Amino acid sequence: MAKKKAQKFSVVNELFEGVLGITEVTRTGTVKIKRTDLKNLLEEVFTKGAKAAAGGERVRFPVIGTLVRREVKARKSGKGKNPFTGEEIMIKSRPESKKPRWSFPKAVKETFAAKKNW
Numbered sequence: 001m002a003k004k005k006a007q008k009f010s011v012v013n014e015l016f017e018g019v020l021g022i023t024e025v026t027r028t029g030t031v032k033i034k035r036t037d038l039k040n041l042l043e044e045v046f047t048k049g050a051k052a053a054a055g056g057e058r059v060r061f062p063v064i065g066t067l068v069r070r071e072v073k074a075r076k077s078g079k080g081k082n083p084f085t086g087e088e089i090m091i092k093s094r095p096e097s098k099k100p101r102w103s104f105p106k107a108v109k110e111t112f113a114a115k116k117n118w
Contacts, residue, residue, distance in 0.1 A: 009052035011061050014045045053100065065108065070101040 022037040049059045053067040060066050077093035111117055 065104045
């Protein structure tokens with residue numbers, strides 16, 4: 001028996017399936033979506049995306065960026081200097097940890113870099 005490959009998390013697919021579940025079609029053929037249902041759906045999809053990223057998966061949110069888990073190395077304690085006063089200080093040790101990292105697409109970075117948008 002072949003193992004099933006775990007399916008990658010897709011924000012677009014999750015939103016699409018969720019919107020299909022919360023839409024209501026009236027007798028006249030218009031589509032209605034309640035604001036609270038849409039808000040709850042968006043929160044649910046972002047939470048699922050965050051959990052997938054915490055599990056080590058790279059989650060892409062179209063247009064706004066990518067969420068990924070970053071491994072932070074452990075650090076030993078030691079002596080250092082305060083750059084403002086020059087006073088010697090004791091730097092605490094830090095255990096290794098996993099933290100979220102958000103990266104923005106090139107188009108968003110260019111929009112913020114363009115002075116005409118300020």
